[in-house]
Amino acid sequence: MPHILIVEDETIIRSALRRLLERNHYQVSEAGSVQEARERYSIPGFDLVISDLRLPGAPGTELIRLAEGTPVLIMTSYASLRSAVDSMKMGAMDYIAKPFDHDEMLQTVARILNEPRQTPAAAVSAEPAPQSPAPVEGEIGIIGSCPAMQDLFGKIRKVAPTDSTVLIQGESGTGKELVARALHNLSKRAKAPLISVNCAAIPESLIESELFGHEKGAFTGAVAGRTGLVEAADGGTLFLDEIGELPLEAQARLLRVLQEGEIRRVGSVQSQKVDVRLIAATHRDLKTLSKTGQFREDLFYRLNVISLKLPALRDREDDVLQIARAFLKRQSQRMGRGEMRFSPEAERTIGQYTWPGNVRELENAIERAVILCEGQSIPADLLGVDIELEELEDEDFAERPGPEVGGGHEPTEDLSLEDYFQHFVLEHQDHMTETELARKLGISRKCLWERRQRLGIPRRKSSAPSNS
Template sequence: MRRILIVEDEEIIRSALRKLLTHADYDVSDAGSVDEARSHYELDGFDLIISDLRLPGAAGTELIRLAPETPVLIMTSYASLRSAVDSMKMGAVEYIAKPFDHDEMLSTVEDILERTAPVAAASPADDTNQHEATDGDPSRIMFGQCTAMQSVFTLIRKVAPTETTVLINGESGTGKELAARALHQLSPRARQPLICVNCAAIPESLIESELFGHEKGAFTGAVSARTGLIEAADGGSLFLDEIGELPAEAQARLLRVLQESEIRKVGSTQSRKVDVRMIAATHRNLRAMTKTGEFREDLYYRLNVMQIRIPPLRERNGDILGLAKRFLQAQGQRMGKPDISLSPDAMRALELHRWPGNVRELENAIERATILSDDNMITPALLDLDPDASEVHIPAGLLEEDNPAPSPDPQSSNDLSLEDYFQHFVLENQDKMSETELAQKLGISRKSLWERRQRLGIPRKKSN
């Protein structure tokens, strides 16, 4: 049994993580600080250490020095993202941003343990069978028994060992990041970091600094030099999710990375060579965006060397119940309901639903139903599926038209629903307001604004 040490000062997080990993058959110990961990345990005796970045006393990165033979996974909030990148430069094997979901944590832990396990028993013969040792199959990371997903797995197996840039297309919630993890884990770069970046979640004013880094004094607030995410991925892979949301300036800089394999920090006059395998993903039609000027055509052709399309859940006949049962088994174990199951009516409801939110929506429905169930049987009522989503689905291509749908008639604004009002307001004001201003006027966060744009298919205008 693999031994894992959790170092986290918040008892709620520490307890939840301990239960999660214990249910996954790991031998788990925990501590509230670096000093407590050092005094109570032999740190090099663990297979993995999971530590918060900010702890009372010494920082979590101190464990990298104290346990040089043990991989360290750093947990951090988005506000500390840059510090997490610095921690990877210090030797952390990976970082995970809070809040994380259970599947993300388990997938990351499994990935690290599989990557580092061969090191302990390395031999010349092992090197010749590196891919066999890691099983070499995307199905370890993604589930899919239908023909469409088997085709995806075949393509991943062929592309992963190469250095080819990959563009992953798919609707939100289909598992594009899992496909990127499979590409990285089955590649020769598997022992190096995979840096995942959601381009839509970073404010436009900070995205160049986050990706490329900056020098001290490059702009107001740059009190020290920082390493960018691209440089942090040097030797490994960089996954740029929602790349269609990149501002024009960042697109030009990224093109140079792809063409010349070099970066220049914001405020610097010197370039630096980097060795990064680029994997990008989007739910939008980048080719159509090149015609409207929202996306650089030369960057599109650089990214679109090899394209992998992840099918939406409604096209994966036979996979819905398989995924549901896997999620149900995992949730049942976590919540102490190992015998929980789906009623025949619930299974039928799952198969009939159109799943606009795809696999993510299915997972959320199963988790919600598991929490609400008073016995060991899940009924359609507990799933609480939106009936409208089963009747109508907006095709993905419709969301990518060059011109958005016309705004509702202002004269009928009294009859608008909340979603209609949101769409009307955004389309009417996005040319003269920034994303921050739009969010403030609507009384929501920028993240909520982005999520609603995705759900309603409202493209974000790019500044020239």
């Protein structure tokens, strides 16, 4: 069981974080300052140190030296993000902003513990390995053997060595940040910082100051000048996740960075040059947003130099079980559960479910199943997904004519099967669940979903109770 040291002077935060980690099967020790941590523990003996940046006495960055190679995760407020970037340059593995999201904290901790013990600069290579793409985690760091992912890996290798701006598009949870990390790690900037910013997570009133910095007195509370995150990424890569949420005024400033290679801090009249490679990501349709005035059209075309499309998990049928088994191995090792496996029913469920939350939903489902499972074989019901087990008796569920239903809507010579399907679904979906619709039509829920997509039939907004 991994042993984690928390160094945080605020008792409420320290206790809450301890409970979160202990619930997820980590052994936890705690201290209120660097001095207390030194006196009570052998810091290099821990698997991970999580420390607040600002502590009484010595700052949290002092633990990087004392840890002697043990990874250190720095916690900081948004107002101190620039200092967190400095801490990464000093050797911290990563930083996380307070107040942190529980899932984000757990994912960050799991990722750090699964990485080899080395400094961030040594963990990447400026040159990709000269070998053919592997279907599992390797040089790219992403699992995927299906044709769509192999095509994506080929594009990453071609694009990574350049300084071209890249726009990564894909649904939430598909792994856009992993693609950004791969582009950075395989680039000539690999030894420089990769600064990741979630544009949707920073308050709109702070985002310009955080990205571009500000001068002393630029606004109320600006008691000192501050370097922005764009400037902190100088020489490296800036990854702007959820760029579609960026306010229009900040978009104009970002456009200047792309066009002129320079920034101007909030409240300043002086510009300064920066050498930054920009990678952006979004789950939104920026082209449509630009036509409605919600996103700058000129910025869209500047971002859309190289566009990489991440397929949804439902379109990666060959990869789903491979990814699920990798997550199962990782979670069972992390929780000290030994070698676990999926039951045949669980594997069929994983293959049949459409995973609307994509890889993130799959990972969370498996983590929950590992926690709740009492034996070594995970049953299908512990995955907690909305799919009827009786539909999984045959993976190649035969499409057969549905039984007669009320209303006299049998197919006729004047009505094709697709017309009949569309007519039936539109008429009955307001009072029947997806499972009932699929059963009446004699098809699986997966087939129902695929036909909806092909015929452009949207699902109703909410599931009404069945009248049957």
